[in-house]
Amino acid sequence: MTLTGQSLVAGQWIGDSANGEFNAFSPARNEPLSTRFFNLSAAELDGAIAAAQSAFYEYRKTSFAQRADFLTCIADHILALGDELLEQTHQETNLPMMRLQGERMRTVNQLKAFASALRENPESPLGLKVVDEADAARAPLPKPHTELNYLPLGPVAVFGASNFPYAFSTLGGDTAAALAAGCPVIVKNHTAHPGTGELMARAALAAIKECAMPLGVFAMVQSKAYDMSHQLVAAPEIKAVGFTGSFNVASKLQATIAKREEPIPFYGELGSINPQVILPNKAIEQSKEIAQSLCQSMLMGNGQFCTSPGLWLVPTGCDELEAHITACIDDAPSDTLLTPGIVNTFKHQIAARSQLDKVSVLGAGKLAKAFHANAHVFACNGDDYLATPALQEEVFGPAALVVRYDSEQQLMTLVNQLQGQLTASVHGTDADLNKADSLIEALQYKVGRLIKNQMPTGVEVCGSMNHGGPFPSSTDVRSTSVGTNAILRFMRPICYQA
């Protein structure tokens, strides 16, 4: 089916070249694709916002069962897009087809998880309703009947990610959570995969029509204009913002949001270096296994997972472990990253890190094509790491840093100076873990998910998942973007007293 290059607003495909246009891009061929996409105008965005507000009055009255049907219907229409969706996304991202199949299933599962949660708890989200019975006989004053329940916040703006074209984009976790909560959604589609966004919006529109939902309940905005994002988050009708992307863009959006008269929640997911702590016995007894696990996890999606393990804390002197890492990384094939801009940043960061005196290259994959990114693992000792704050910065792409700790005490120092992270893992034998209470106690205050003896990539979609973590990994640590608890991002409590 031909792509229109347009945005979806109030059930209509709109936008033309009058307001500027841009092309999709093929990372694999390192050249633009032929499809053009049209920037939505400011007035057209205002229309989408007004339609979302208008839809809210209807949509908030839908029962949980109706919303569950709607979410399931969206999931079905995503699957019905079939291979056309996968091929379009593969063209726009060069992510492997198998990876895209997995991410599509995960996105469908997130929609269905909300549908199940809504069906299982038709009276309140996650069964959180609380009832206190009246007591007319209580002295000195009678006790009233009070019930706590939850209401949707209102229209929500969602900013999709480049690296998860399904799971954190147009119909990803935030959109699913907001729709489950009873909130209309306006998605600012990521310009790295505009055709994917259009196809997903097509699936959403089909479900809206099939379920007779108000047309303004979902809009998808295409634009390369910087102002558009700020116009969206500044609009008084918008009651929450979900964002997955860079620290810099998030800071600018947050500054605009801070100028609003009404404060609203800003759920930003800004990246993480996901520290991996390798304890001494594990490092020695299972050196090959742990080295390969670290490398494989880091290389997944060519290092473009938000949970990619970018910092590996290993005991000083584990030569075998380091040799296995070197062997694994030297063998890693190079590949493209999502956009030329990301490749460019990656190469600059790699060059800068390579030039640091106290940092050595432990392994580096060969570069097959000039516009590829090739894997790098650097290494330094704990003292030099502590003295070089730049080494804490995330390198987005296939890179990691081994930091050698020379004592339990230095390991604790390294953990205590960490910034907030989405995840961290502790890898240890039983003997290691029996001595690691203080380490684990300290580490949990740095992360949103604490993992034992597993890699951080692969985020389970379930009720107990938490995806988010202390700043700067996320801007609102009290919530998750994955799993059924994410519905609470877009609801608020209300007490009914009678």
Next chain:
Amino acid sequence: MTLTGQSLVAGQWIGDSANGEFNAFSPARNEPLSTRFFNLSAAELDGAIAAAQSAFYEYRKTSFAQRADFLTCIADHILALGDELLEQTHQETNLPMMRLQGERMRTVNQLKAFASALRENPESPLGLKVVDEADAARAPLPKPHTELNYLPLGPVAVFGASNFPYAFSTLGGDTAAALAAGCPVIVKNHTAHPGTGELMARAALAAIKECAMPLGVFAMVQSKAYDMSHQLVAAPEIKAVGFTGSFNVASKLQATIAKREEPIPFYGELGSINPQVILPNKAIEQSKEIAQSLCQSMLMGNGQFCTSPGLWLVPTGCDELEAHITACIDDAPSDTLLTPGIVNTFKHQIAARSQLDKVSVLGAGKLAKAFHANAHVFACNGDDYLATPALQEEVFGPAALVVRYDSEQQLMTLVNQLQGQLTASVHGTDADLNKADSLIEALQYKVGRLIKNQMPTGVEVCGSMNHGGPFPSSTDVRSTSVGTNAILRFMRPICYQA
């Protein structure tokens, strides 16, 4: 016992006249009290912040049972302050002794409610832990074991209110919730009742010692210096702020918080006009009863409750109802407000409202003393109200505005233009309420607590309570400052995966 006039920092009473001082004030006599209080210096506040951070490392490790014992011990020590506390507060606020007894009990009950909740749920706050079991056999990948639980955020700053010297002040709801959550607290005591704050801090210190808690877990800061509050909320160690007070002060604090590198939650409770909707049959059939209820609720604490009903929507032409209101208000004795500044603002607002062409005075109490505030109920019709945004502003003190609606449609218009409110009540007979679905549906999106046939004053401390509401009544609508759910203000989710 003699008051020191000092602040409590890390278990020590500190502060002297070097950094400026101020006197407590007697609203009843309209003159300063003899006790002097010393402004804490910026360096001394830094000491309190460092002590809170240091205490956090210990306090966060306490079991729920230990925290429950600590909270219960604080409650016991508040009661042990006995009449000395009540008399001090009465001197500083002129709130009636009986009202203070009630508020003290409510404050003790809030502490004990958290203690009970912690004891009942020793594994997670409010039993919110979620466990998903591992499934090694799942294809294509095994399912990991994941558990969701909650961690305290870190040191919390609390700004006490003038109008609730116990329940929303030094050892009020936010302090209790933060301590229950595992967070140290630094209270900026309200300068309207500094002696009360000192006595309360004494109770806290006694409990800290008795329960062997880290000394930095609670600090109480006395200061009239404007900069101190901003220094406190800007400190990187502070991870959340609880505030009860005016829109203007909150806006300034929020601007400082917006400049932080790390975003943190700001829980401001900024006031509310708490609309009361009187439906037609109720207004006619129970005119005397409803008029008296409205007046009594509004006059409670001389109109200084955050839930004071300030806007009464009544059908046009209910002369009996209005006559009952007039009789009740004309009889109301005048009294002081909490501070001369509050009296001054009240008088200006009353004068401004009296001068509006389209607004009449329905009732006014006599002014016994010049520095008192006397009750006022104004009235206008719906159209004039809609045309005069200033009439939506809160008048803090014994004042209310009757707005006469001439149709169901106008009532809906009035409800739809409301700003966010802590509460609203709908008063109706069964016949009224059977026709009120649309009204109630719309009204719930304006409030944090929706009440049927009861007055909004009197906030129950229980698991289903919500105190907070859409902006501007509160700055973070996703949380409550009263009831056990308030513990979630100061915790965040974490997932443990193994």
